[in-house]
Amino acid sequence: MASPKTVEGPEGQQKVVLTSSSGASAEVFLHGAHVTSWKSNKGEELLFMSNKAIYAPPKAIRGGIPICFPQFGVLGPLGQHGFARNSMFEIVEGSGESVTLSFRPSAEQQKQFPHQFHLLITVQIGSDRLTQTLQVQNEGSEPMPFTTAFHTYFLVSDVDNAHADLGTSGLTYQDNTKGRAESKLSGSSVKFQQEFDAIFVGAPDTIKVVDEKAGRTISVRKEGLPDAVLWNPWADKANGMADMGHDQYRNFLCVEPAVAASGPIQLESGKSWSGTQILSLDS
Numbered sequence: 001m002a003s004p005k006t007v008e009g010p011e012g013q014q015k016v017v018l019t020s021s022s023g024a025s026a027e028v029f030l031h032g033a034h035v036t037s038w039k040s041n042k043g044e045e046l047l048f049m050s051n052k053a054i055y056a057p058p059k060a061i062r063g064g065i066p067i068c069f070p071q072f073g074v075l076g077p078l079g080q081h082g083f084a085r086n087s088m089f090e091i092v093e094g095s096g097e098s099v100t101l102s103f104r105p106s107a108e109q110q111k112q113f114p115h116q117f118h119l120l121i122t123v124q125i126g127s128d129r130l131t132q133t134l135q136v137q138n139e140g141s142e143p144m145p146f147t148t149a150f151h152t153y154f155l156v157s158d159v160d161n162a163h164a165d166l167g168t169s170g171l172t173y174q175d176n177t178k179g180r181a182e183s184k185l186s187g188s189s190v191k192f193q194q195e196f197d198a199i200f201v202g203a204p205d206t207i208k209v210v211d212e213k214a215g216r217t218i219s220v221r222k223e224g225l226p227d228a229v230l231w232n233p234w235a236d237k238a239n240g241m242a243d244m245g246h247d248q249y250r251n252f253l254c255v256e257p258a259v260a261a262s263g264p265i266q267l268e269s270g271k272s273w274s275g276t277q278i279l280s281l282d283s
């Protein structure tokens with residue numbers, strides 16, 4: 001397959017633009033293999049991007065779809081969400097509709113995480129969907145522990161008029177705002193009305209992001225990823241972030257297919273593992 005072309009994005013960073021035959025499109029930066037845009041075939045943007053995002057390493061880009069790897073959150077010895085989102089990837093192959101990006105840790109990164117691995121991220125645009133696969137191969141001689149997530153920021157008209165529907169009532173979750181204390185959902189949906197930061201262990205394989213005001217539903221389907229993290233930082237935390245615009249917390253909610261509290265996965269030497277998220281625009 002021919003290598004897809006890159007174009008220059010903010011701060012001189014290279015990005016790949018994918019376009020489906022129907023006109024849907026996506027943008028993927030080599031920095032972090034980070035998807036920063038997914039547009040429907042009508043041209044409407046479906047992902048949230050901060051208007052103060054920083055596009056250059058060593059910062060992760062705020063918004064879109066950061067890849068948390070080889071650690072989700074603070075569930076391990078590394079800095080929050082691991083180093084892949086702060087690192088440069090290389091293009092392996094692709095076409096107009098898909099691209100595969102590759103990353104191997106530097107000697108410096110292996111000092112913090114003493115494992116050799118090969119990470120491949122594939123992003124594919126379809127007429128009504130965006131598919132992302134994370135594949136990791138343990139190239140070292142010891143088992144490699146990891147956790148991971150697709151940290152997807154969905155754009156919503158206003159968080160007051162949006163919710164995440166898990167499809168099952170009364171699920172329990174670990175509440176990150178309360179030291180991972182167990183809590184229970186009263187219905188099957190999460191309405192974001194204050195800071196919400198929760199790990200659903202063994203979450204349903206499909207979660208819907210519903211924007212009532214825009215009349216839009218996106219299904220988040222996950223394969224090989226047992227958990228889901230739901231997050232909105234709310235006003236105080238978001239307005240304290242240097243790379244988040246004022247009150248922009250109202251315009252997103254995160255649904256993050258993950259191996260979080262179910263992990264870490266212990267990947268044997270020479271073995272590979274993969275996980276996929278499929279985002280589809282239902283209406």
Ligand SMILES: O=P(O)(O)OC[C@H]1O[C@H](O)[C@H](O)[C@@H](O)[C@@H]1O
Pocket residue numbers: 060073080081151176197198229230231254256
């Ligand atoms: O600010 P970041 O490092 O990108 O993390 C953003 C958020 O990611 C996840 O959703 C975690 O559960 C949150 O605790 C964290 O605040």
